[in-house]
Amino acid sequence: MNNSLITVRYARALFQLSEEYKIQESVRNDMQDILKCIADSPELKFLLESPMIKGSEKSRLVNVIFKDKMQELTLKFIHLLIDNKREHFLPDICRNFISEYKHKLGIKEASITTATVLGEEYKKQIYDYITSKFNIKIELSEKVDPAIIGGFILRIEDEQVNASIQAQLNKIKRELINS
Helix, strand or coil, rough: CCHHHHHHHHHHHHHHHHHHHCCCHHHHHHHHHHHHHHHCCCCHHHHHHHHCCCHHHHHHHHHHCCCCCHHHHHHHHHHHHHHHHHHHHHHHHHHHHHHHHHHHHEEEEEEEEEECCCCCCHHHHHHHHHHHHEEEECEEEEEEEEEHCCEEEECCCCEEEEEEEEEEEEHCCCCCCCC
């Protein structure tokens, strides 16, 4: 069976259960925390991927690490993965769950790139403008790239608005070369 199909099926099943219990947001937070833990801890990644470590030991260690820190449903789900020898798929399942969550709630990913760090007030103004102008929910992330000199680059999923000074200088340069 295709690995991506496995991860999508597990993620959808978990999402449906979280919907039934009305804890989708909490489980989504758990999924984000798990991804962060795996990224920050090579030991945890090794634990999940190693066929040399027994499932019972993995379950015990998962309890030590995550018990009282996440939803009971999430913890039971991880134990189910371990019982079915699918724990190495956990990072992809987490990503698919988060994607499913955003899709169901109509949340689009947006990023803004600026030359310097934006203040909280500006981020809020940008967030409010985008959500009201386009009538969508967004999850806004910020990137800093001094190479754009000034202005901003706004990306909402596949669409991009490049209002950076660097882009304007490149446009002027092309016009001068072509004339």
